[in-house]
Amino acid sequence: MSDSMRAVVIARYGGSLEATRRPVPRPGPGEVLVQVRASGLCSTDLHLLSGRQPLGDLPRVVGHELAGDVVELGAGVTDWRPGDRVTAAIDVCCGRCRHCLTGATQRCRAMQRIGFERDGGHADYVAVPASNLVLLGAEISYAAAAILPDAVACMYHSLIHQGGVGIGQRVLILGVGGLGIHGVQIARSAGAEVLATSRQPQRVALAEQHGAIGVNTADEALEAAVARFTDGEGVDVVVDNIGNRESVRQGLAVLRPGGRFLVVAYLDETFEVPSMRLFKTEQQLIGCRGSTRQDLVDVVRLVQSGRVTPVLGASYPIERIQEAAACLESGDLVGRIWLSRD
Ligand SMILES: [Zn+2]
Numbered sequence: 001m002s003d004s005m006r007a008v009v010i011a012r013y014g015g016s017l018e019a020t021r022r023p024v025p026r027p028g029p030g031e032v033l034v035q036v037r038a039s040g041l042c043s044t045d046l047h048l049l050s051g052r053q054p055l056g057d058l059p060r061v062v063g064h065e066l067a068g069d070v071v072e073l074g075a076g077v078t079d080w081r082p083g084d085r086v087t088a089a090i091d092v093c094c095g096r097c098r099h100c101l102t103g104a105t106q107r108c109r110a111m112q113r114i115g116f117e118r119d120g121g122h123a124d125y126v127a128v129p130a131s132n133l134v135l136l137g138a139e140i141s142y143a144a145a146a147i148l149p150d151a152v153a154c155m156y157h158s159l160i161h162q163g164g165v166g167i168g169q170r171v172l173i174l175g176v177g178g179l180g181i182h183g184v185q186i187a188r189s190a191g192a193e194v195l196a197t198s199r200q201p202q203r204v205a206l207a208e209q210h211g212a213i214g215v216n217t218a219d220e221a222l223e224a225a226v227a228r229f230t231d232g233e234g235v236d237v238v239v240d241n242i243g244n245r246e247s248v249r250q251g252l253a254v255l256r257p258g259g260r261f262l263v264v265a266y267l268d269e270t271f272e273v274p275s276m277r278l279f280k281t282e283q284q285l286i287g288c289r290g291s292t293r294q295d296l297v298d299v300v301r302l303v304q305s306g307r308v309t310p311v312l313g314a315s316y317p318i319e320r321i322q323e324a325a326a327c328l329e330s331g332d333l334v335g336r337i338w339l340s341r342d
């Protein structure tokens, strides 16, 4: 192993993601060194360039979705072996606070996230706590596994744990992107009926391929589609992957009394909800933040058993991060873009 590696970094806020060389990290006590084989590119990687979420000392290696092989164990690590194929939960949590001790690690206020406050997976190697690792079976590819920690596990956490989605329920998914297309599959797998919206025909078609009823909201009003889908009752759960004032307004308008509105995306800083509406309808607004390691374990199993299929888009070699970022920003692809290591 050489001393330096390829990595994608944020060197300064307001710039662009840069492919560069960095020292290979050493695994600290309780950590393992993972040789990364694939990493998922998330729009958050680009949003981090704004500096609105402080990343600590720059340059920071970004990338919070990764899969690879364990290559080295830090002091005290006994339950992993070099050669184990793994992915990793994003949040590195304190393990001692009330949230961690009750399994709600996504609420830990001392967390440091892989690819945010600590160096991430858009690199040849990353050091992560052994307690974040999740073992992969031979049947799942590195590319498919690489997109699970965020694009798939977050939807699982939102729908199943925050939204209580289950058999017989009717779920509206606003926005069929990298998260939404997996939300469709998870809700279907849980036994729900799913209506999914987009303004792009190919996204509507993809949602239908995965078992949703697709609605092109450029052609048809959402209210009419939901009224038909639910016999005028309104849906049980809305998943807002868009996150602006209009998506919140529209989503609440088609949510049944007592229904759950899942706040997954956060593009607009504020939105408005008439208090009288919440009073009269008992609709619930539920924040959804990330996922836990157990969510990732569950998701790996769902993929390995064929109930959820990760939807991959284009791949780019790590050196071509600029092209990958341009492709992501163009919005032309629905599937997750990932960085290869060849
Ligand atoms: Zn992400």
Ligand SMILES: [Zn+2]
Pocket (backbone or CB within 6 Å): 093, 094, 095, 096, 097, 098, 099, 100, 101, 108, 109, 110, 111
């Ligand atoms: Zn904690």
